[in-house]
Amino acid sequence: MMTRNEGQQINLTCETSNCNPRATINWYKSSEDITNQTTFLTRSVEGLQRTISILLSTAVKDDNGKHVFCIASNSPTLNFTSNAVTLNVLYKPNVRSTPSNPYRVREYETATLICKVIDSNPNTSIAWKWIKTVSPTLVLHNGPTFTIPIIQRGRSGAYNCTASNAVGTSEAATITVDVQYKPEIRTTPSPYRVKVGEIATLVCTITVANPSRGIMWKWIKTGSANTVLHNESTFTMTNIQRGRSGTYNCTASNTVGTSEAATIDVDVLYEPLIEDEAVKIVNENERVVLTRRISSNPLSNAFWYDGTHLLKSETSVKTTNFTIEKAKCTDTNNFTLIASNALQRNVTSLVELIVNCRPISDMRNITLWVSDGVSLAFSTKIIAFPKPRYTLMFGNGMQLNGIGDSMAVNSVNNFTLYFYKTTVSQIKYGTYYLHINNSFGETTVNVNVQPQREPSIPLISEASCNVRSAQIQWRSSFNGGNI
Incomplete structure (x- = not known):
């Protein structure tokens, strides 16, 4: 050999x-x-x-x-x-890596890279080495199987494995590791402010994803998670109304999974709307709180007026109120409430208050000087609610005939009573009683009817004498009833 x-x-x-x-x-x-x-x-x-x-x-x-x-x-x-001479040719190993290239693995799973010797002589005492191609001097492992537990995206890349024997080192077998992960996204800056009636455009953008193709999008509004509003990265709402304010979530999905939701708060801005309420009716002396809700975004400043007189102001409120600690009959009024915000100024509403009260006359005593054959007429103003009833009676309690009367309604709680008679020859002189009442009480006006006569002689009220002159002051006395 x-x-x-x-x-x-x-x-x-x-x-x-x-x-x-x-x-x-x-x-x-x-x-x-x-x-x-x-x-x-x-x-x-x-x-x-x-x-x-x-x-x-x-x-x-x-x-x-x-x-x-x-x-x-x-x-x-x-x-x-x-x-025959048998040849024993020694040569360095020939290696092959598995699995197939590229090796795709999901993030946080375990990656297992295997290197096999296909041919080697000698086939003993094999030394292994794994490196990442971008860091060739850093040996990662010294065995045929290289395991990376809980692999993360930063470990994507090309890995080389070599095997060495006494002759030399194999050519490197390369395997490309492709760590795949679900998308990460971001949205339009939040909060997103838009005026009512305008167009709202919400944009969701992928920052990273692997794979980045075939992305599936989903928009929902929190609180209605089962209702998918849109399936693209850009969600447009035309003619947006205040009811569409709220928090919207966008997600993106690939073959690995679904991103964490990106959230955007949509803030629909609108002008003030003062809610209407029924007329407030209270009893006299009660504590009154007039309250109105103001729907607006941003919040409104509120101003209470009695005519042109400012009663109260509040800033940035949803609900405004004006308090009268002890209501009087004269507090019956249409108060003016004005609300203003950045979108609209001077939105006005009337707040009506009615105070239940017994009748009050502007005069408690009326004296009339009349002559026979001359017409008689007088009037008095009354404040009362509800509308009063009235009766004019003679001192002996008898109700008079032949005297005309009428009531003019000046406002909801303000009335004028008119009485007239074309001739007084048929009427007795003396004191009459005008009884005015409603469900809350009664008042009486004394009407004194007196005949006209000659005026009384004036009275000297003051006299002063000097050596050559005198000064006298007179004071008028009864004028005979002349009006």
């Missing part, structure tokens, strides 16, 4: 005995004729010929185990075969 490293020279000699005629020598490597790799020479000894053939060949790994021999012949029927 002849042992050679791959690439080394194989040097064998085949020599015949002295013979005549000269012998020829052919070389064989197993069944292959390799005579063309030889040189020969002859020597003459006492008339006989000796042939010497030299085989010079380079060992290759395919020669391993083959038998080399020569055959000498100097006649067609006579051949002599030498002993």
Whole structure:
């Protein structure tokens, strides 16, 4: 047996005995004729010929185990075969990696890279080495199987494995590891503010993903997770209304999984709307709280007015109120509430308050000076709620006939009572009682009807005398009832 490293020279000699005629020598490597790799020479000894053939060949790994021999012949029927030399060609390993290339593995799973020796001589004492091609000096592992538990995306890349024996080191087998992971996304900055009626455009963008093709999108509104609003990266809402304010989630999915939700708060801005409420009716002396809800975004500033008089102001409110600690009959009013925000100023609403109260007259006593044959008329204003009833009676309790009356409604709690008679010849002079009442009480106005007469003589109220002059002041007395 002849042992050679791959690439080394194989040097064998085949020599015949002295013979005549000269012998020829052919070389064989197993069944292959390799005579063309030889040189020969002859020597003459006492008339006989000796042939010497030299085989010079380079060992290759395919020669391993083959038998080399020569055959000498100097006649067609006579051949002599030498002993065979078995070649033991030593060569470095040949390796192959598995699994198939590229090797795709999901992030956080275990990656297992395997290197196998396909051929090697010798096939013992194999030394292994794994490296990542970007860091060739850093040996990661020294065995045929390289395991990476809980692999992360940063470990994607090309890995080389080599095997070494006493002859040398194999060519590297390369396997590309492709760590795949679900998408990571971001959205339009939050909060996203848009005016009511405008177009809202929400955009979701992938920052990283592997694979990045075939992405599936989904938009939902939190609180309605089962309702998919849109299936593309850009979600557009035209003519947006206030009810679409809220939190929206966007997700992206690939073959690995679904991203964490990216969240955007949509803030629909709109002008103030003051909610209408029924008229507030309270009893006199009660505590009154007038309240109104103001729907607006951003929040509104609220101002309460009685006519042009500012009663109260509040800033950035959803609900506003105005309090009267002890309601009076005169508090019956239409108050003005004004709400303003950045989108709209001076949105106005009337807030009506009615105070239940007994009648109150603007005069408790009325004196009328009349003459026979002259018409009689008088009026009085009344504050009351609800609308009052009234009766004009003589002092003895008798209800009068022939006196006309009417009531004018000036406002919800303000009335004017009118009384008239075309001639007073039929009426008695004296005191009359105007009784005015409603469900909350009664008031009485005294009406004194007196006949006109001659005025009384004026009275001297003050007199002063000097040496040459005097100063007198008069004060008028009863004028006879002249109006």
